[in-house]
Amino acid sequence: MITNKSCIIRLSRYKNSLYRLRALGFVKVFSDNLADAIGVLPSQVRKDFSLFGISGNKRGGYQVDTLIEKLNTILGKEQVQEVIVAGLGNIGNALMKYKGFEKEGIKICACFDIDSAKYHRDAAIPVLPLEEMKDFVRNKRIKIGVIAVPDIAAQSVLDMMLACGIKGVLNFAPLRLRAPDDIVVNNVNLELELENVIYFVNTQGKTKSG
Amino acid sequence: MITNKSCIIRLSRYKNSLYRLRALGFVKVFSDNLADAIGVLPSQVRKDFSLFGISGNKRGGYQVDTLIEKLNTILGKEQVQEVIVAGLGNIGNALMKYKGFEKEGIKICACFDIDSAKYHRDAAIPVLPLEEMKDFVRNKRIKIGVIAVPDIAAQSVLDMMLACGIKGVLNFAPLRLRAPDDIVVNNVNLELELENVIYFVNTQGKTKSG
DNA sequence: CCTATTTTGTGAAATGAGTAACAAAAAACT
DNA sequence: AGTTTTTTGTTACTCATTTCACAAAATAGG
Numbered sequence: 001m002i003t004n005k006s007c008i009i010r011l012s013r014y015k016n017s018l019y020r021l022r023a024l025g026f027v028k029v030f031s032d033n034l035a036d037a038i039g040v041l042p043s044q045v046r047k048d049f050s051l052f053g054i055s056g057n058k059r060g061g062y063q064v065d066t067l068i069e070k071l072n073t074i075l076g077k078e079q080v081q082e083v084i085v086a087g088l089g090n091i092g093n094a095l096m097k098y099k100g101f102e103k104e105g106i107k108i109c110a111c112f113d114i115d116s117a118k119y120h121r122d123a124a125i126p127v128l129p130l131e132e133m134k135d136f137v138r139n140k141r142i143k144i145g146v147i148a149v150p151d152i153a154a155q156s157v158l159d160m161m162l163a164c165g166i167k168g169v170l171n172f173a174p175l176r177l178r179a180p181d182d183i184v185v186n187n188v189n190l191e192l193e194l195e196n197v198i199y200f201v202n203t204q205g206k207t208k209s210g
Numbered sequence: 211m212i213t214n215k216s217c218i219i220r221l222s223r224y225k226n227s228l229y230r231l232r233a234l235g236f237v238k239v240f241s242d243n244l245a246d247a248i249g250v251l252p253s254q255v256r257k258d259f260s261l262f263g264i265s266g267n268k269r270g271g272y273q274v275d276t277l278i279e280k281l282n283t284i285l286g287k288e289q290v291q292e293v294i295v296a297g298l299g300n301i302g303n304a305l306m307k308y309k310g311f312e313k314e315g316i317k318i319c320a321c322f323d324i325d326s327a328k329y330h331r332d333a334a335i336p337v338l339p340l341e342e343m344k345d346f347v348r349n350k351r352i353k354i355g356v357i358a359v360p361d362i363a364a365q366s367v368l369d370m371m372l373a374c375g376i377k378g379v380l381n382f383a384p385l386r387l388r389a390p391d392d393i394v395v396n397n398v399n400l401e402l403e404l405e406n407v408i409y410f411v412n413t414q415g416k417t418k419s420g
Numbered sequence: 421c422c423t424a425t426t427t428t429g430t431g432a433a434a435t436g437a438g439t440a441a442c443a444a445a446a447a448a449c450t
Numbered sequence: 451a452g453t454t455t456t457t458t459g460t461t462a463c464t465c466a467t468t469t470c471a472c473a474a475a476a477t478a479g480g
Binding site for chain 3: 240241242252253256257259260265266267268269270271272
């Protein structure tokens with residue numbers, strides 16, 4: 001099994017580039033087209049494909065259509081992926097309104113919050129009490145959750161999600177969550193990302209001026 | 211010079227854990243305390259510290275206070291870091307309201323947008339026309355920018371930021387931005403992160419059930 | 421004061437990801 | 451049909467990061 005996150009991320013990028021290339025009229029592509037598009041080496045592209053059993057034609061490259069299809073299969077994009085969000089704060093709100101997910105076949109089905117003032121059962125994306133998560137998730141067989149609650153509540157919300165049968169989580173709370181090994185937890189930590197930029201800017205400046 | 215991003219990210223995590231440990235009354239820590247806290251091996255902790263010339267006492271561990279101080283110096287947290295945000299859409303809005311930055315010594319000084327309906331010069335964090343970015347950034351000598359504009363505008367906003375003297379960028383637009391080598395660009399791509407969770411959940415399921 | 425124990429700091433080994441190189445296949449050209 | 455060119459797919463190599471392992475230092479205990 002492939003455990004390399006950046007490899008999967010590259011597959012997503014190939015896929016996105018391929019849609020653009022197809023829109024431009026491309027019918028076949030070569031590894032170096034894709035390499036240029038996402039900023040890696042051609043050998044990396046071929047390696048990635050070979051890892052997933054994707055093959056092209058020597059001297060003929062890859063058919064755009066079938067390549068897109070294969071990548072979508074690998075990435076689980078044959079059907080719309082339904083996710084839930086916990087926490088209708090700043091981030092939760094932004095996610096609900098964000099248009100980027102829809103065009104990637106990701107659908108936010110519901111948001112759960114603890115604050116009854118936020119409930120909105122009839123909205124396009126309903127906002128429901130946390131207690132209803134279990135029924136909702138089980139009925140709809142949802143496997144993916146997003147955690148956008150305050151730090152202090154994050155672990156208990158994760159535990160709740162796992163009890164509902166959620167198998168993968170995107171976590172925005174800036175702390176390490178404990179989960180069994182078979183659960184996927186990706187963290188998006190905005191402070192850390194910014195702190196990182198700041199560090200490299202600071203040291204860059206230092207090394208330049210002496 | 212250290213170019214390893216994950217190493218810097220770990221330093222940030224150590225620092226965050228140390229604050230928590232200090233709040234619990236810890237005066238000294240050992241590498242395995244910190245290792246547990248952030249989920250790495252003790253040898254990793256010691257290696258990271260040794261890379262930055264941080265040393266402790268054999269059998270005595272590390273003093274929490276001095277360790278925090280050293281990490282803060284390395285991470286450039288001795289003074290408040292001022293940043294600007296471009297784009298007052300969903301994400302820009304969430305960032306402006308987000309409390310997490312303040313307690314990390316990161317201050318959003320202003321937001322710039324193209325839409326005059328959004329301008330709000332007298333707000334706590336002013337929302338200004340994009341054209342005013344140059345003066346603002348130069349006067350305040352700001353080095354860090356956040357890009358939260360639609361995909362199509364992202365590259366031009368980046369170019370504008372670079373013309374203002376910005377040296378590091380956190381980019382939320384889901385595409386690859388072109389920048390000179392001495393500019394730091396960190397990307398946060400929410401679709402990709404979710405797609406990644408989805409992939410691993412799907413394959414996990416497959417490998418388990420056969 | 422000497423011995424046992426703990427914990428660091430570092431150099432060596434292992435792992436893993438990315439890059440390079442090249443044989444083999446396919447197409448194009450003559 | 452044969453030769454040349456192009457491009458894949460895979461194997462071997464390189465490099466970076468992580469993990470291991472152990473000597474040296476410091477403390478604690480008898």
